[in-house]
Amino acid sequence: MYQDCYGLTVTELFERAYKLNPSKEVIYDRSRRLTYQELREESIQLAASLQDLQVEKGDRVAVCLPNWHEFVVIYLALSHLGAILIPFNTRYRQEEVEYILSNSGAKLVFCTDEFGGVPHYEQFSTLLKSSKTLQQMISVRFERPGMLSYHQLLERGKHLPLTFAAIDRREDVFGILYTSGTTGRPKGVMLTHANVVHTAAITAESMRCTPDDVMLVAVPVFHVFGITPSILTNFACGGKMVLVDVFKPKDVLELIQNEGITIHHGVPTMFILELNHPAFSVYDLSSLRTGIIAAAPCPVEVVKRIRSDMGCDIVVAYGLTETSPTLTITDFNDDDRIRSETVGKVLPGAEVKIVNGQREPVAFGEVGELACRGFGVMKGYYQMPQETKAVIDDEGWLYTGDLATIDKDGYIRIVGRSKEMIIRGGYNIYPREIEEVLYKHPEVLEAAVVGLPDSVLGEITCSAVRLKSGAKVEAEELKQFIRERLADYKTPDKIVFMHDFPMTPSGKIKKMDLQQQLKIELEGQLR
DSSP states (O other): OOGGGTTOOHHHHHHHHHHHOTTSEEEEOSSOEEEHHHHHHHHHHHHHHHHHTTOOTTOEEEEEOOSOHHHHHHHHHHHHHTOEEEEOOTTOOHHHHHHHHHHHTOSEEEEOSOBTTBOHHHHHHHHHHHOSSOOEEEESSOOOTTOOBHHHHHHHHTTSOOOOOOOOTTTSEEEEEEOOOTTSSOOEEEEEHHHHHHHHHHHHHHTTOOTTOEEEEOSOTTSHHHIIIIIIHHHHHTOEEEEOSSOOHHHHHHHHHHHTOOEEOBOHHHHHHHHTOTTGGGSOOTTOOBOEEOSSOOOHHHHHHHHHHSOOOOEEEEEOGGGOSEEEEOOTTSOHHHHHHOOOEEOTTOEEEEEOTTSOBOOTTOOEEEEEESTTSOSEETTOHHHHHHHBOTTOOEEEEEEEEEOTTOOEEEEEEGGGOEEETTEEEOHHHHHHHHHTSTTEEEEEEEEEEETTTEEEEEEEEEEOTTOOOOHHHHHHHHHTTSOGGGSOSEEEEOSOOOBOTTSOBOHHHHHHHHHHHTGGGOO
16 A cells, blocks of 8 residues: 555655545644645645745755644645755754754744743844854744744745755655754754655554544654654555644543544653543543554553553554654554563564674674664764764664664564663663563652662662652662562662653653752762
C-alpha cells in the first residue's frame, strides 16, 4: 500500500492523500477544522505570498508555533517552495533563539505573540534589529502595526501565481531540526525529503494505518516525533489529525471519546498522567486502535497498562532526530514480554549493529553502542562538518551514543545513553534497569536514576522518585524493593523524592539538569 510513497517529496506525499478524498477532514486543532482541499488551497496561497516576498528554494524559514493548524499549512507551503523548515521549540528563551537564528541563517520567522508564558514576539522583534539574516516576522493569531500577518499572506496569495520548486528528494533538505543540546550547543539535524517521507510511509505500513484512522497529535509538532510519525504518517495513509497545543490528560481523554481517536502517539509521561487521572474510567476509549510510545525510555508496567486499561494495542518504537526518527518498532504479533522489554526490530530497509569502543561488532546479548544506516539517517549537522564526521563514518553508519543489546531474533533492547552509564566502584550500572524496577512499585509514578560524584567509589547512584498522589513510601522500602530484584550493587545509594522533574517539551526527563539539581541538594551528603 505504501511502496509508491518511498520516491515522493513532502508535497507529492500530500498530493497523493489529497487526491484520495479532497473533501475529507484532515485537521482539527480545537479552533478550526480543515479538509484536504482547504489545506491544499491555503498552503498554495501562502507559498505564493512567500514567493512574492523572495523566499526561494534553500532559504531557511523559522517557525515558532505550538500544535496549531497554521503550522501544518506553513510546513506544506515551505515544501512547495523547496524552502527549509526551521521549527523552534516554543519554550526557547532569548539565548537559545538567538543561537539557532544565527546558526541557521533564517530569513523569515512565523511566530505567536506569546505561548506558555514565553514572549515570542518580543524575543524575535529584538533579534530582528540585530540579526544579519532575519529580514521579516510574520504574526500568527495576533496583529501588530506595520507587521505582516499570516492571514494577510493567505489573502494576498489568492491573487498570485505559484511556481513549485523542483526537488531532489535525496539531496534537498526539508527541515533542519535542532537537538535539545543536552551535551552542549544544539546541533541542526538536516533531514531530506527522502529521509522523512520514506520513514513516515514505512511507519504507516508497520502500524497498518488506513484512511479511517484518526490520529491524536499531542507531541509537539516542532519535534521530529510530531513531524514524521505524526503529520507525515497521517498524509501517507490519508487519515485525520487532531492537534493538541496544551497537553492536559482530561482534555485528551475527552478528545479520544468525542473525536473517535484511533491512534494515540505519546511519550510515557502522557500515558502515565492519563492512566492515573481520577476520571479515567468515565471515558469511552473503545475507538483506540494503536499508537507509538517513544521519545523516552518506556517503563514495562506502563506498556502493560496501556494495553490492558486503555485497550490500545500500543507499539514501542525507537529512534532519534538523526534517524528521522523511527528506526525500530515492535509488531502487533509480538507478545507482552517483547513489547515490554524491547523496542522491536529494525525497520525493513535499514540496518543496525551493536559495537564496542573500537566500533567492532559485539556478540548477541552483549551491551554496546547502537549504530545504524539506511533511509532515515540524516544528511548531517548543519554547518558542523567535524561533528557530523564524528558520528557518521565513511560507510554511512551513524553511531547513536545509545547503549543496547540485540538478540539472535533481531530484537533490540535499549539499555541507556553511553553518557548516562554509571561506573560505581568498577561496576557498570545502567540507569534504565533500575528505573524499570522502580516503575513496578505500585506507589511510584515517575523515576529517574543518575550518577553523582563520590571520592571513594568514583560515582554513586541516586534515584529521584515521584510518587502517586497520596502515596506514602519510605526510601528504605524502595531500596529493599530493588534489592530483591537486582544485584546488590545496583541498589541506589540515595533516593530523593520529587514533586516534579525538569522536562523537555518532548517529554524526556532532563537528566543533566536533574543531576545538577541533586548535586546541589545533596552537597553536604556527598563524599
